[in-house]
Amino acid sequence: MSSKKTETESDRLNRIIAEARDDRERQEKTYRGRALKMFPWICARCGREFSGKRVRELTVHHKDHNHDNNPPDGSNWELLCIYCHDNEHSRHQVAEWYDGTGPSGGQERRHGNKPFASLKDLLKKKKS
Numbered sequence: 001m002s003s004k005k006t007e008t009e010s011d012r013l014n015r016i017i018a019e020a021r022d023d024r025e026r027q028e029k030t031y032r033g034r035a036l037k038m039f040p041w042i043c044a045r046c047g048r049e050f051s052g053k054r055v056r057e058l059t060v061h062h063k064d065h066n067h068d069n070n071p072p073d074g075s076n077w078e079l080l081c082i083y084c085h086d087n088e089h090s091r092h093q094v095a096e097w098y099d100g101t102g103p104s105g106g107q108e109r110r111h112g113n114k115p116f117a118s119l120k121d122l123l124k125k126k127k128s
Contacts, residue, residue: 031060031070031077032059032060034072034074035060035074035077035079036055036058036079038074038077039074039077039078039079040079041055041058041079042079043058043079043080043081043084044061044078044079044080044084045080045081045084045087045088046081046083046084048081050081057081057082058079058080058081058082059079059080059081059082059085060077060078060079060080061077061078061079061080061085061088062076062077063076063077063078064076065092
């Protein structure tokens with residue numbers, strides 16, 4: 001009976017190894033897998049190096065922000081750590097709010113404080 005148990009354990013281990021290999025092959029076909037093969041494991045912004053389990057902290061950033069634009073040469077990608085990637089996207093969101101292309105089309109204000117609202121009128125009075 002112990003040989004049957006060993007065979008079952010052996011089959012289980014073989015199945016786990018086969019699944020891990022299949023997962024790795026699937027990942028290598030994704031743009032993330034391809035980018036990790038193409039580029040050094042260094043954040044393009046802060047320069048931190050990654051290895052081992054920490055590689056999961058590297059993300060693939062699409063330079064033109066179009067996730068469907070994945071050229072085979074990787075020219076639209078850069079590897080960014082999760083912190084720099086979040087910063088990159090939040091910078092663009094803030095810029096959209098300022099130029100009026102954000103979700104509300106610039107109609108919604110973040111706060112009600114308008115310190116220079118009457119400045120134009122004050123300057124006109126001073127000139128007169």
